[in-house]
Amino acid sequence: MAIAKAERLMNLALCLLNTARPLSKRELRDSIEAYIEVSSEDAFNRTFERDKDDLRELGMVIETVESLDGEVGYLARRDLNRLPPVTLDAAEAAALGLVARVWQQARLAGAASGALQKLRAAGVPMVDAEGDHYSALEPRVPAGDAAFEPLMIACRDRRVVTFDYRKSNAATPEVRQVEPWALECWHGNWYLAGHDRGRRAQRVFRLSRIVGRVRSRSGEFTAEVPDQVAVREGVAAFAGEHATAQARIRLRAGAGYPLRARATRFLSRGVEWDELEIPYGHGLDAWLAEFGPDVLVLAPAELRADVLERLRAVAAG
Incomplete structure (x- = not known):
């Protein structure tokens, strides 16, 4: 306005x-x-x-x-036109505080901070989910990606966006035209779900792979927006979260902590390399390729071949 x-x-x-x-x-x-x-x-x-x-x-x-x-x-x-007194329970206050912290690196950081101060002045206790006042260790949801704010506004206003997107196995980015539906943070990264006009299908995009500026324009959506947009489920499917088997990998010591968190079994721990098993599902090859030389796939053979193919494509570019 x-x-x-x-x-x-x-x-x-x-x-x-x-x-x-x-x-x-x-x-x-x-x-x-x-x-x-x-x-x-x-x-x-x-x-x-x-x-x-x-x-x-x-x-x-x-x-x-x-x-x-x-x-x-x-x-x-x-x-x-008088609003009733603002009353929040501990869980609601914790959620509100966490939402405000999403904006800590965005343009509305000052407004979010001011809103929290007004709630405290009105006597609303800003506490965490356990009922304790926030201490130096506070939950944080990073929103540092440059694409976060323009995409959030585009989702709110139902505006078509265009951006350059680099897949994990590609050396150069591709132009994507997307009807944005929703944003969600998963495993420390922000993702956008929407209708990809070029591929005529629903897609999920990781914000950190968006290159350059996000451009938006008005216009009617060509695809119906679902009542519930399952961003996390879509990301999980492409990240191997819906596992159908186990993969055995060798991981460089001191590296790959997200993979270690997913491990179902540690087979051995060495000075330079650790060997472990992680759930294996669709899209795991793309995720493993992101760790580059810190990961060696031992089994299954098809997963090893897929990761090598992705790494060779990046090296060739």
Whole structure:
């Protein structure tokens, strides 16, 4: 919303809230500077009706009252527009605090911090899920990817986006045109789910693989947006989370901690290499290739071949 419009709506709301009697459109036009500057009566009427509808859409209760002489007046009674006291339980306060921290590296960091301060000033305890006040060790959800904010806005506004995307086994990025549905953080990385127009199918994109600027434009979506977008399930399928077997790998000591967290069994621990088993499912080859020389696939043979093929494709580029 433009600053000029936001200021005009705020002034209209204040006039309607602070009057003891209904105010006519003429009185409102004479009281609000932005309306005084409107050149014609028709233009004012159109602007006022839009502003009134916008305030009602935001939840404001505006009454329309007809006087004895037939003139229509407007007011917003405080008792109908007063919010109840804000009360949050421990889990809700913890979730709200964590959401605010998503913005710690984004443009709304100041607004999120200010909102938390207002809640604390109102007596809302900002505690963690265990009921303890936050200490120096606080949960954090990183949002440092440059693509995060423009994609979040595109998801909210239902705007088609275009970006350059580099797959794990590709040396150069490809242009993708996507109808964005939802963002979700999984295993410390942000992912976008949406309809890939070029492939005419649902796809999941890791934000850290987006190269350059995200460009957005208006236009109708060509695919129906699901009622529930399963971002995490889609990522899990492509990352081997839905395992059908076990893979045996050799992992360089001190490296590959996400793989170690997935290990179902440690076969041996050495000075330079550790041998372990991890769940093997669709997409595991792409994930293992990201660790480069720190991972050696021992079995199964088809997984080893797939990882080598991806690494050779990157090296050839």
